[in-house]
Amino acid sequence: MDARKRHTLIWKGAHPLAKVLSKALFNYTAETCREEGPFLVLSNHNTDMDPMLTACSFPDPLYFVASEHILRQGRVSDFVNHITEIIARQKGGSSTATIKNIVRHLKEGHSVCLYPEGNRSWDGVTGPISPATGKLVRMAGAKLVTLRMEGMYLASPRWSGFSIRRGKARGSIAGVYDVDYLKSISAKEIQEIIERDLYQDDYAAQRKNPVRFRGRHLAEHLETLLFMCPHCKAEGKMRSEGDYFICDECGTKLRYTAE
Numbered sequence: 001m002d003a004r005k006r007h008t009l010i011w012k013g014a015h016p017l018a019k020v021l022s023k024a025l026f027n028y029t030a031e032t033c034r035e036e037g038p039f040l041v042l043s044n045h046n047t048d049m050d051p052m053l054t055a056c057s058f059p060d061p062l063y064f065v066a067s068e069h070i071l072r073q074g075r076v077s078d079f080v081n082h083i084t085e086i087i088a089r090q091k092g093g094s095s096t097a098t099i100k101n102i103v104r105h106l107k108e109g110h111s112v113c114l115y116p117e118g119n120r121s122w123d124g125v126t127g128p129i130s131p132a133t134g135k136l137v138r139m140a141g142a143k144l145v146t147l148r149m150e151g152m153y154l155a156s157p158r159w160s161g162f163s164i165r166r167g168k169a170r171g172s173i174a175g176v177y178d179v180d181y182l183k184s185i186s187a188k189e190i191q192e193i194i195e196r197d198l199y200q201d202d203y204a205a206q207r208k209n210p211v212r213f214r215g216r217h218l219a220e221h222l223e224t225l226l227f228m229c230p231h232c233k234a235e236g237k238m239r240s241e242g243d244y245f246i247c248d249e250c251g252t253k254l255r256y257t258a259e
Contacts, residue, residue, distance in 0.1 A: 001255040002231060003085070003092070004110075006082075006083075007061055007083065007085065008060075008061050009086055010083045011055070011060070011062075011084075011210070012232070014055070014083075015055060015056075015058075015059055018052045018055045018056050020055075021052065022023065022049075022052060022053055022056050025164055025169050025170050026053075026151075026152065026155045026164070026166060026167075026168070027166055027169060028053055028056070028151075028155075028169040028170065028171065028172050029169075030053070030056035030057040030170070030171040031057060031170075031171060031172050031173050032058075032059065033057050033058050033147075033173050033176075034146055034153040034177055035143060035145060036104070036113075036242070037060060037109065037111040037143075038105075038106045038108075038109050038110055038111045038142050038143075039106075039111050039142050039143035039144065039145045040071055040102070040111070040112050040113075040114065040137060040140050040143070040144050040145070041054065041062060041111065041114070041140050041145045041146075042113075042114055042115075042116055042133070042144065042145075042146050042147070042170075042194055042197075042198060043060070043113065043114075043115055043138075043146070043147040043148070043149060043198065044121070044126045044147075044148055044149055044198045044199075044200050045115035045117045045118075045119065045120050045121065045127075046120055046121050046124075046149060046152040046153045046156065046158070046202075047120065047153075047155070050115065050149070050152070051064050051066075051113070053152065053171055054147060054171070055147060056171060056175065056223050057147060057171050058069075058111070060111065061084075061104050061111065062111050062113040062251065063084065063085055063086075063087055063110055063111070063112050063113070063114065063122060064084070064086060064087065064112075064113045064114075064160075064255050065087045065088075065089050065098065065102065065112065065114040065115070066086050066087070066089065067088075067089055067090075068089060068090045069087035078156070084158075087101045087102060087105065087112065088101075089118075093197070094202070095132070097230055099136060099153065102114070102130070102136070102140065103139070103140055103141070103163065105211055106140055106141065106142040106212045107141070116119070116129045116130060116133045116194065116198070117129060117198075119163070120158045121153055121158065121203040122158050122159070122225060123153075123203075123225075124153035124154065124157070124200075124201060124202035124203050125200070125201045125202075125203075126163070126182065126195075126198050126199045126200050126201075127256055128136040129191070129194060129195055129198065129227065131191060133188075133191060133194055134187040134188060134190035134191030134192075134194060135187040137182060137190050137194070138182055138186075138187045139188055139237065142179065143176065143177060143178050143179060143180060143182075143231075144175070144176070144177040144182060144190075144193075144194075145173065145175070145176050145177075145197075146173070146174040146175045146176075146193075146197035147171055147172070147173060148171070148172050148176065148197060148198055148199075148200055149169065149171045149172075149200070150169060150170045150172065150200055150202070150204070150205060150213065150232070151167060151169030151170060151172075151202060152170075152202075153202040154167060154181060154202050154203075154211075154213045155167055155169050155213060157225075158221060159221050159224045159225040159227075160189075160220065160221055161215070161220070161221050163215060163216070163217060163218070163220065163221075164215060165213035165214060165215035165258070166213065166214055166215065167211045167212055167213030167214065167258075168211045169185075173247075174197035174198070175193065175197045177193070185189075201251075210259045211259070212258040212259050213258055213259075214258050215258075216243050218242075218243045218256040218257075218258065219240040219241070219242065219243050219244055219245045219254075219255075219256035220240045220242065221240060222238075222240045222245050222256065223238040223239055223240055223245075226238060226245070229247040229249060229250060229252055230251045230252070230254075231250055232247060232248065232249050232250035232252070233251035234247060234250065237249040243255055243256050243257075244256070
């Protein structure tokens with residue numbers, strides 16, 4: 001079977017499963033994109049499971065831009081290559097080959113997804129987006145779709161390892177921009193659109209509309225992010241234990257709550 005046909009069949013079968021798993025694990029709901037491809041999807045990035053969450057919004061296949069180390073994982077890489085085709089991005093290396101690959105996929109009629117932060121957020125706020133992103137979108141010659149995920153940092157903080165907290169999360173189509181419009185504005189203006197559409201601060205949203213994110217051992221591994229005691233300012237003395245965050249220097253004991 002032709003690889004593209006195989007990818008499409010697998011996507012069509014996996015799409016409803018992704019929606020069920022996302023709902024069961026994170027109480028995640030996704031707005032469906034009804035646009036016809038090809039288009040370039042840009043999304044903010046909070047978890048290792050973001051491709052599954054992104055897939056919930058798109059009934060038709062996407063090809064993901066991802067770190068090239070995924071292609072060096074033995075049998076895992078073989079499986080990934082069977083179900084899809086990764087557009088490899090080398091961290092710290094030249095992006096020329098990656099850009100050419102993105103443009104080639106789009107010209108062949110295949111939609112592509114890119115997480116322009118390049119890394120998961122450490123603090124729940126959308127990270128810096130390379131200024132080259134606006135230039136890429138303008139030269140790609142395809143529609144742009146922006147997807148903003150809300151609540152996923154609180155559901156799976158980067159520092160928390162494999163811990164999952166079930167609360168309420170959502171994926172929203174922030175914007176759809178056609179080719180003619182993208183050609184009529186500058187790369188800088190496109191960059192501003194991207195940064196606006198993808199900006200998310202999960203803690204600010206939580207303060208405004210509190211949601212309980214329930215889970216086990218909510219504070220564990222927090223010291224990988226917060227290594228200074230907020231009271232005595234000692235460094236490297238914080239440790240986590242279950243839902244508690246403790247300073248071994250001054251005895252401060254804090255509880256990480258579900259809200």
